[in-house]
Amino acid sequence: MAALKKKRMEPAKRVDRPFSFYSGLDRPLGVQAHSLLEFLEAVKRVEVGSLEFHTERGDFERWIREVLGLAFLSSRISSLRKEGVRGERLREKLVEALEEWLKVYTYKRV
Numbered sequence: 001m002a003a004l005k006k007k008r009m010e011p012a013k014r015v016d017r018p019f020s021f022y023s024g025l026d027r028p029l030g031v032q033a034h035s036l037l038e039f040l041e042a043v044k045r046v047e048v049g050s051l052e053f054h055t056e057r058g059d060f061e062r063w064i065r066e067v068l069g070l071a072f073l074s075s076r077i078s079s080l081r082k083e084g085v086r087g088e089r090l091r092e093k094l095v096e097a098l099e100e101w102l103k104v105y106t107y108k109r110v
Contacts, residue, residue, distance in 0.1 A: 011036040011102055019063045023050050036068060040098045043091065051090050055081050060094070073101045 014034040021031040021042060031046055033039035043051065054060050058081060065074035076097040085093050 011105060015067050017063075017067045019059075019067075021046050021050050022053060023047060024053055036064075036070075036098070036102070039064075040095065040102070043094050043098065048087055048091055051094065052086055055085075055090060055094075070101070073097065076101075 012035050018032040018034040019039055019042075021029045021033075023029055029046060029050055031042050033042045055077070058078070061074045061077040061081065064070050064077060077094065080090065080093050080097070
């Protein structure tokens with residue numbers, strides 16, 4: 001029986017279902033992320049209210065799990081929602097989680 005190969009997600013690879021940032025229901029910001037790297041850059045620059053909106057709804061964790069296939073990273077983002085992290089602290093923690101995952105990914109590839 002052949003061993004199952006685990007599919008690896010390339011951080012810069014564009015996906016078919018980009019993440020669209022909103023500031024509230026029916027209030028798009030016009031910012032989309034087509035890859036994990038684009039998502040990280042968007043998290044660094046969109047208004048904090050958008051980050052709070054998506055975190056509270058579980059949008060980030062769902063997109064990361066369902067579209068990017070990154071269950072561990074999704075659970076890290078989920079923990080921020082459960083802890084009720086808000087404001088610029090939320091941005092800092094999101095960036096920290098994303099950059100940490102990228103460092104581990106880069107390290108494992110070498």
